[in-house]
């Protein structure tokens with residue numbers, strides 16, 4: 413293929429708002445220590461590999477057929493997992509939804525509840541994909557601000573809900589890139605306000621994006637505990653982080669059945685492949701083993717935060733598997749210095765800050781050693 417345009421080639425009718433956009437994504441570089449996209453550093457164990465491979469073999473024998481469009485077996489397994497993980501009751505397949513990563517789950521939310529004439533709201537600094545879901549669904553985008561310490565002021569957030577009247581508010585807990593969890597009373601307050609702040613007096617759909625929830629510190633309850641009384645709440649999760657299955661692409665959410673039904677309308681038919689369903693189900697059977705790794709990553713995170721503070725840096729208290737640290741007058745130079753030493757982290761978030769994913773103890777040691785060298 414040549415990049416040279418053909419003479420008289422017609423102009424593509426690309427949507428004007430996409431004309432100068434680059435595809436989203438962190439650099440995928442071939443570097444020994446990858447601490448840049450909040451992956452789980454532990455590959456699946458041989459026991460998980462064997463069970464996943466066997467399940468995929470069974471699924472493969474039926475690949476001439478389309479997959480189960482409603483994937484109720486997987487939805488039931490996810491409901492059971494959530495009930496256990498967050499100590500809640502009353503969830504079944506009708507409360508669950510899943511797609512190819514929680515990115516797609518949230519796109520479904522915007523497809524169902526956003527659209528022309530409607531607005532999505534979040535609070536910066538936050539996950540940079542949110543405005544892209546809005547753009548791609550022709551939904552207007554408004555970003556409020558977090559406080560200096562990256563917390564959310566419940567009254568200021570409520571005031572913005574009343575002013576903007578969004579169809580959807582996206583609230584990650586813990587937040588990416590800061591690691592800040594939302595207190596449950598803030599979520600409850602916003603749910604109360606959101607009952608009538610949507611379009612035409614309807615509710616605003618409150619999405620609590622709990623992609624990193626399994627890494628939360630003890631005593632931080634999940635928003636799942638609020639589901640029963642709030643039909644306008646959706647709690648989104650993913651198998652990309654705690655389960656160490658980023659490559660499998662399985663995200664999911666829990667919500668009232670009526671909300672899930674709205675997502676069933678906008679999904680493409682058979683969006684979740686038989687292979688994906690088989691992989692997720694097989695991995696869920698290994699929940700206990702995978703959660704033991706989550707506990708060790710939490711300890712590793714807390715040790716790394718202590719190390720950063722002891723070395724005179726700021727580290728934002730984190731309930732996730734990453735830490736935002738700084739502040740640097742030239743953060744790019746620090747990022748580049750680490751990369752030159754084989755350690756890739758993420759240059760993201762407010763100016764002066766960098767984000768590092770919690771890796772294995774060996775990876776953390778490589779990172780801290782390189783950082784000491786870079787900072788002289």
Ligand code: PMP
Pocket residue numbers: 449450512513514515516539584587588621623649650651652658662663
């Ligand atoms: N939400 C947040 C806050 C994230 O940081 C990410 C991934 N970086 C996602 C959602 C999407 O993850 P996935 O599509 O892999 O489930």
